[in-house]
Amino acid sequence: MSVPADTVSLYDYERHFTARVDAATRAYIAGTGADGITRQANRDAYDRMRLMPRALRDLSGASAATSLFGQAMPYPILIAPMAFHRLVHRDGERATAQAAGLTGTWMTVSTQSSVTLEEVAAVAGGPLWFQLYTQPRPEDTLALVRRAEAAGYRALVLTVDAPVSGLRNIEQRAGFRLPDGIAPVNLAGLAPDSFTPPRPGSPVFQGMLHAAATWDTVRWLCAETRLPVLLKGIMNPDDVDPAIEAGAAGIIVSNHGGRTLDTLPAVAEVLPLVAARAAGRLPILADGGIRRGTDILKALALGADAVLVGQPVLHALAVGGMAGVAHMLTILQTELEVAMALSGRARLADIDRSVIFDPPRI
Template sequence: MTVAIPPDTVSLSDYERHFDATADPAVRAYVSGYAADGITDRANRTAFDRLSLLPRILRDLSGATSRMDLFGETLESPILLAPTAFHKLVHPDGELATVAAAGMTKTLMVASTQSSVCLEDIARNAGSPLWFQLYCQPDFDDTLALVRRAEQAGYRAIVLTADAPINGIRNLEQRAGFRMPEHITAANLSGMRGHDFVARKPGSPIFQGILDTAPTWRTLERLCAQTSLPVLVKGVLHPDDARLALEAGARGIVVSNHGGRVLDTVPAAISMLPRIVERVGGNAPVLVDGGIRRGTDVLKAIALGASAVLLGRPVLHALAVGGSVGVAHLLTILQTELEAAMALCGVRRICDIDRSLLLDAGGGE
């Protein structure tokens, strides 16, 4: 079935607007929801708005390209699909539609542990590189089994999400009465004793043993020792944690506050990016997510030291509105905006982007 994308859809915010107008209110609360009062969720956006670009003129732009290399992979742009759960909530084909769009646009996709399609099926339908996002399971053998499956299916990196040993307090979801539909499950976790975060009742105790098996630095060390794939740690906000992650064997850092969905009132991810880049000192790629809605945001993140950015909620908005074609269109919009911003700032290549393009080079700190 072909889905007609509304003709006034020319930006990421247009996809969000159409999603908000058509989605089931409970699903909308889950996809677009935030922790507590949404202070961090809003900060992710406003931190970008506080950064001003300072363009250069009359520069040689011959041979301009947004291609870049990451872990030995040449990518069409520094824009990656962030891991987001349960795509079947917004489209019947779920992650299969998303990975098809990634293939159409040659975009690297990070598939979620909590995908509603199993990781092997996603890989079989992939036309571009895949990474696998990992939630550690209570039993490390189950965690390792997920890693082995990802290795065998051809995933090229593991992204360990470390900032959510439990779900955040999501009042928006609670007010909307969101419950995961019975026909949608975490397909990768069948038969495993996983943390049932979605089913935990609001207000139920947390310090009742649920954290006894939460991952630690030792877990990261074991994980890095057990796979030849590069391991990135996602959810880093403190510079000291970036250092500890590299010491434990991680080969990449993702600066993230989980889209403002876990702990409210933490800083915007882009605000912490320069400090973490400084602490990493060029020893590993540093990626960032949270609040990216324009190509100028991508340029600003690269200028502050990010190797690449990850895009989360907007992908689900586009998937709901336009299916696979919608996601491909959304990614094309963002890449076009990035290329326009690069051209208008006088930079030919991603490696030419630096802090001199920002009026507030402190990253809103």
Template sequence: MSPHLDHIPADLVSAADYQRYAQRMMSANASAYIDSAAADELSHAANLQAFARHRLHPRVLADVQGGHSRCRLPGLALAMPILLAPVAYQKLVHPDAERSAAYAASVMGSSMLVSTLASTPLEEIAAASPSPLWFQLYWQHDRAVVAQLVQRAEAAGYTALVLTVDAPLAGVRNVEQRAGFALPDGVAAVNLAGMVPYQPALAAGQSGVFDGMMAIAPRWADIAWLRSQTRLPIVLKGILSPHDAELALQHGVDGLVVSNHGGRVLDTVPAALDALPAIAAVVQGRVPLLLDGGIRRGSDVFKALALGASAVLIGRPFIHALAVAGALGVAHLLRTLHEELEVTMALTGCRTLADIGPHCLWPAPPAA
């Protein structure tokens, strides 16, 4: 891996540029993990393609003086509706890893969702951030471990729990398999240190999927138990079905993240952006609705908000920026996306986020 840059080159002006630089600076092992997706990677590609299908509806001569893109989410007051998604094992790309990313997000008026599989203790990440963070929770086979993680997050000052519900088992990631991906020495899920690994005792004829991993996967009834363990808002990440969105609301969740896990779990599911409108129609603004997957431009953020999102998460782009220039890179990427968003808002006549809606997108052409 090449040394990280201590400055931003003149030709590094977009998320795509960070990806281009990162391809030269990340190890092949790290790239196999960060940039891969499930199976034939069709859902990952769909996340990107979905934004290109939507066209902006520009407006002229609008008075947008005094405009801004500030937003509020449970426990967070943000300068922009852009947060860093939970990404595991960030020490794969930078030695200061999650601490640098969280610090950069805070300085820029954003925030980060810290992964259960972070390569830095969750307390150290929170201490590195001048402003609050959310904690992403992966369900564990031992409820005592789940409760301990929740207690640690509360004690460290996290302001919401984000339970990932779309990955009860790992996706089939062929790129990783072909590359022989393995965590190098010094990179581990340190927040789960000491946990006894789950080793299902399967009888003859039993399935490692159905009788193994899915036997310990969380279910709707576990949401009530999790609620009993915490005073924090609970957000579910990984919703693609409007039916599941309605069930989540019935179970009293405080927010939803529309996501296909970056295409990393189940291939050929819809792009997150394509799933968003139907879910927004169910939610009707009752809880914050975030979108995760495919954001590469500030105009993409705008399109997600126009289709019903309250805010968005970025994953691979900030990891590329972290790999290239550490905290400086993440801060610069966030500033770039923020500026692109506000330029888009100004040129579509939107003074605040509340002005953004479906009317800001050009009507789709009639079907042939």
């Protein structure tokens, strides 16, 4: 499996992915909530913003390095949690983790990964975070946490914006089903969700929400682990103070890539509001719509400490396997360095809101 020679951007990987992967798998990976308005908004928000460069700045010693939770990272880029990497490559999350290690990129492993969290840790060459969905029984949630701790994961990422799955019509129309041999293997042996017998009407309020996480869940989780707990899916600034009070160590501003509730605002639109409310009390990360190094520069200017990249990882994995993911991440790292150099920002500390062009109001 080799990367086509004309693959020079993340959009090229998406183009080749679309041509190579079967329609049902494409529908699952690209599936959006309802009409896809939120997913498109994520891109439109970054595309609308213009950059304002500074000229003749001293760029000696330039670096995109940063740190999170006391650990140095060469670039403010992480791999977002995504389920079932083996849908697009036989090595699945193992290949993704190896590519992450080669490029100095931190990886977030999904609860619903198609390779066990221990197997991913065994081949990883860099820091791993574990994304957590709470389970119907608290003891099963805690069992996943203990496994992540024992395997050397550095943080937990609790997804808080999906108490139920979004209505992904594209996926529904395609009739997607997991192929034989691919499953959420980390959940093997755990108690299945109990479900209220169907009655007339929607099933959502008839039992599907009984295990949904609350602020009490966050407090319990933070008290039960020594790992920092980040909350993924915070969009409203009013949720920042409750997150801090509950013990969260970080916030990931995310609308789930537009896969849950449709017509939410773009991540880039609410990011500065969340960052302002946090006021430096904890790291703020941004997840959703990143496709260019200039997008990362804009997200940092809006208040993010780092960004997460999701779907492009699966695009690259499908096209080029481990080498494809490493190549894609290197493209993104290079684009960020170019964007920093051409905007006159030698270090991440030099990136602030002045990078974004604010046109005069006429």
